[in-house]
Amino acid sequence: MVTTVAPAADEVRVVVAAVLDPEVPVLTIEDLGILRDVTLDDAGHVEVTITPTYSGCPAMDAITDDVMTALADHGFDDVGVRLVLAPAWTTDWMSDAGKQKLLDYGIAPPQPRGAGGVLVALSVRCPQCGSADTCELSRFGSTACKSLWVCTVCKEPFDHFKRI
Ligand SMILES: [Zn+2]
Structure with a gap:
């Protein structure tokens, strides 16, 4: 007898991992590092475990809805x-691929934690x-998760994904 449980579990995982973060639509929730676990039991019940980013981030309701919708589209x-x-969650959970996507999107990614977990005051x-000649305009950019910065060289304002 051939079991179909494992491929289905893989499919569920792939579907959930591809859900985009509503606030930074180039990042998947896997890039962001907030997707902790996806399980599929024998009865077909899918359990998705997510750790929210910034507390009170209103994106969580949207992410929950998007996960439900994506899975429903695939029959779960x-x-x-x-x-x-x-x-x-901390920004250290964000994948390197995620940080690169942020940069490509025009958002300065969160700085890495220094050796020994010490916060380094990197520009x-x-x-x-x-x-690196930039300054902060506002603690809050387009969303609470980001701050607004401006470059003193090219004069372009940009969002910085705050490191926590
Ligand atoms: Zn610049």
């Missing part, structure tokens, strides 16, 4: 989305010209 309509708050590089 018995879905539970569970939010796990601990351990808390934020301009995603347009790469200059």
Whole structure:
């Protein structure tokens, strides 16, 4: 007897991992590092575990809806989305591919944590010209997750995905 459980579980995982973050539509929730687990049980129930990014980020409701919709499109309509708050998400969970996509999109990615977990006061590089000669205009950019910066070289304003 051939089991079909494993391929279905793989499909579920792929479908969920491809869901885009509503605030940064070039990043999938897997790029963002908020997708913790996807399971499919023998009864066909899908359980998706997500750790929210910034607390109170309104994107979570949209992500939950998008996960449900994506799975329903693939015939999985018995879905539970569970939010796990601990351990808390940090920008270190964002994949390198995700950081590169952010940069390509014109958003300065969060800086990496320094050796030993120490926060290093790195300057934020301009995603347009790469200059480190930038300054922060506002703690809050287009969303609470980002701050608004301007490059003093090319004068372009840009979003910086805040590091937490
Ligand atoms: Zn610049």
